[in-house]
Amino acid sequence: MSSLLAYLIPIAALDSLNPTTTAVQMYLLSTPKPVPRSVAFIAGVFITYWAAGLAVVLGANRLTSNLPGLPPLLMYTLQLVIGIVLLIVGWNLNKSATKSQEVKRPARLTIVQTFLFGSAATLWDFPTALPYLAAIERIVRSQFDLFTTMSILAIYNAIFVFPLIVLLGLYIYLGERSVNLIQAINQSVQKWGQKILRVLLIGLGILLIVDCIAFALGRPIF
Structure with a gap:
């Protein structure tokens, strides 16, 4: 499992660079008494x-359990598709980012509504x-039991929301000086x-x- 975590942690760190959730968290921290709402927002993101x-x-x-002869080929085919899409999205990211979109802010700021938002x-x-x-593709391939799978996903999601927690921690530690x-x-993020x-x-x-090419040649990397 340690090798899987070594693979997943950098991916989770990459996934945590989410401009939408970061922008919403910064907005919430600019509202009066923001800590409960910020905690509710982080909880909503993490749990969902x-x-x-x-x-x-x-x-x-x-x-995959219903297709016992296909899982390796099926998993690597899915990985290949994801890899190609990541490559295309990454290559065109700056072009699509030229049109900045304003993040929709929650109209109401109760704790429950912020969680749902x-x-x-x-x-x-x-x-x-x-x-x-x-x-997820790599977790599926590993075929862990339910508790281990839930734990690995919890670790991944803790890393995913870590930037939001850091922002909240800065506010709690510095107060109004954190603005x-x-x-x-x-x-800097922008x-x-x-x-x-x-x-x-x-x-x-x-x-x-x-890695998919290496698998086809009989020498998978991971």
């Missing part, structure tokens, strides 16, 4: 992403969560985030494709 990942893993496990935003982005799908720092972080994400997506896509 974890549950969606678990549902996909369980569904894929059931599918985090959940809804996560579900909306889930079909395009390519790094998560790459991680300028958070704004500076936001500007300036460098897309460029870094582009490189990482292309790198991960190439790695997945190379």
Whole structure:
């Protein structure tokens, strides 16, 4: 399992570079008494992403168990598709990022509504969560028991929401003095985030494709 975690942790770190959730968290921290709402938002993102990942893993496990002769080829075919899509998305990321979209802010800011907003935003982005799908494909291939699978997904999602926790921690530690720092972080993310994400997506896509080629030659990397 340690080798799997060594593979998943960098992917989770890549996946955590989510401009949507980061922008919402920064907005929430700019509202009066933001800590409960920020905690609710993080909980909504974490629980929903974890549950969606678990549902996909369980569904894929059931599918592969019904196709005993196909799993290796099926898994590597899926990995190849994900790798190619990651490569294409990464290559075109800067072009699509030129048109900035304003993040929709929750109209109401009760704790329950903020939790549901985090959940809804996560579900909306889930079909395009390519790094998560790459991680799920590797988890499915490992064929762990249910408890281990749930634990691995929890570790992945803890890393996914870690930037949101850091922002909340900065606010708790610095209070109102954190406003300028958070704004500076936001500007840095807007300036460098897309460029870094582009490189990482292309790198991960190439790695997945190379691993598929190595599998076809009888020498899989992972």
